[in-house]
Amino acid sequence: MEWASWSDFWNMGGYGLYIWGSYGVTVAGVLIEVILLKRASAETRRSLKRMQQWEEQ
Amino acid sequence: MNLYTYASPANFYRLAGKLIPWFAWGAGILTVWGLYISFFMAPTDFQQGEAYRIIFIHVPAAWMSMFIYMVMAFWGAIGLAFNTRLSFMMARALAPTGAMFTFVALWTGALWGKPMWGAWWVWDARLTSELILLFLYIGIIALWAAIDDIRRGDRAGSLLTLIGAINVPIIYFSVKWWNTLHQGSTINLMKAPSMAKIMLLGMLVLAIAAWFYTIAVALVRVRRVILERERQTEWVKAILEKEN
C-alpha cells in the first residue's frame, strides 16, 4: 500500500490536480455518453410506440 | 444455426440484447480491478513520481481511439464491398465512443505533459495525429448528421472513414519527420522509461475494460438504430407490443 492516509491519497504526491483532473474528465465523458445514450434509446422507443399506436387507431 | 443468421437485424437485435449485460458488467468489474491496480498496487515511479498514474487511462484511451477508428474502417469496407446493412450500423454506432476516447486521450495527455515536460501541449507526432484523428471523427459524425438518407449516409460516411484511415498513418509519419527536423533534441517522447510489470498489467486491464465498455455501448446504439430502421417490420412491432 502506497498511501498513509486519505489526504495523502488525494494529494498524489503533489500531482493530485493533474491525476484527478484526468480521471474526473474520463469519468465525466463516460457518464455523459451513457446518459445521452439512455435518453436517446428511451426517446426512440417512445416515439416508435407512439407511431404504432397512431397507426392502430 | 450458422453465423449468417446473426447478420439479419432481427436476430442480431436479440443477440445484442443478451450480450450487452455481460459486456457492461465485465467493463465495470475490470474497471474496478484496473483502478485498484493503478492506485493501490502499482508503486510510485522513481522518475515521474505519482503523476505517471495518468497513463493508466491515457494509454488505453489512446489505443481505443485508434482501434475504434480501424474497426469503423473495417466495418465500412465490409459494408461497401458486400452491401451488408448491419456493418454500416456498427460503423455508425462506434463513432461517438471513438471520438470520446480521442478527446480523453488528448485531455489526459495534456495533464500528463504539464508536470512531465512542463508544457500542456507539444506538437509531437502522437499528439498531433491524435488531434487530427479527433477532427476526422468529428467530420464523419457531422457528415452522418447532415445526410438524412440512410443509404447515402452509410456509404458516404464509410468512404470518408476509409480515406481517413489511409491518411492517419501518413500524418503520423509526416509530423514525426517534421518534428525531428524542427526540434530534434528538445524532448524525446518515444523513449518511455522501462515499465514495471504491475504497471503494464494495470494498463492492460483498463484497456480490456475500455474494450468491453465500447462493445456494450456500441451494441446499445446498434439496437437503437435497428429499431429505427426496421420500424415497419412485424418483429419490431411485436417487440414494442410486448414491452407495453
Next chain:
Amino acid sequence: MHRFVLAVLRRDLTLATRRRGDWLIAQFFFVMVASLFPLGVGPEPAMLARIGPGVLWVAATLASLLSLSRLFADDHRDGSLEHMVLSPEPTVLLVLGKSLAHWLIYGIPLLLVAPVLGIQFNLSWEAIWVLELSLLLGTPILSLLGGVGAALTLGLRGGGVLLTLLILPLYVPALIFGAGAVDGVMAGTGAEAHLSLLGAFFVLSLMIAPWIASAALRVSLE
C-alpha cells in the same frame, strides 16, 4: 479515354471563362488572408520570413476550399452531372477531369500570385522558387482530395462548411511537406526530401482520391 477527360476539362474551362468573377475571388481571398498576418503579428522582416512559408501554404489550402463546393454542385443543379455519371464513360475520368479543371482555374493563378506575396513576406529568391515548386506539386493534391469532399457533400444543407470540416484534416501532409520544403531551403537543409515526399503524396492522391470521389459521387446521386 483521354478524350473524355479533355471534353470534361474543356467544358469546365469554358464555363469558368463565362464566370470570371469566381476564380478571381479565390485569388483575392488568398492575397487577403496572407496580408492579414503581417497586420496581426507585426511587420518585423525576419519574423515574416520565418512564418511566411507556413502562412502562404495555409492561405493556399483555404483558398482551394472556396471553389470546391461548386465543383459538382452547378452541374448537379442543372442535371448534367447525372447524365455524365450515367454515360458509359467511367466516372473516375469525370472526376479526374473535374479535379484537373479545378486545379487549372485555382492552382495556376495561385502560382502566379504567390511570388508577389513571397516578396511581401521577405522571402529570398531561392525560397520563392522552392515555394513555387512546392505549390506546383501540392495544389493538385488539394484539388484531388477536395474532389472527394465535394462529392461527399453534394447537395447537402450547409455543404460548404461541412466540406471544410471534412477536407482540411486530409490536407495536413501536403501542408507539412509543402511549407517544410520552403523552410528547409531557408534553414539550409535543402528542399529535396520534402519535395520528394510531396511528390509521393501527390502520386498516392492521384491513384486513390479519384476512385473514392467517383464512388462518393455515385452514392450521392442515387
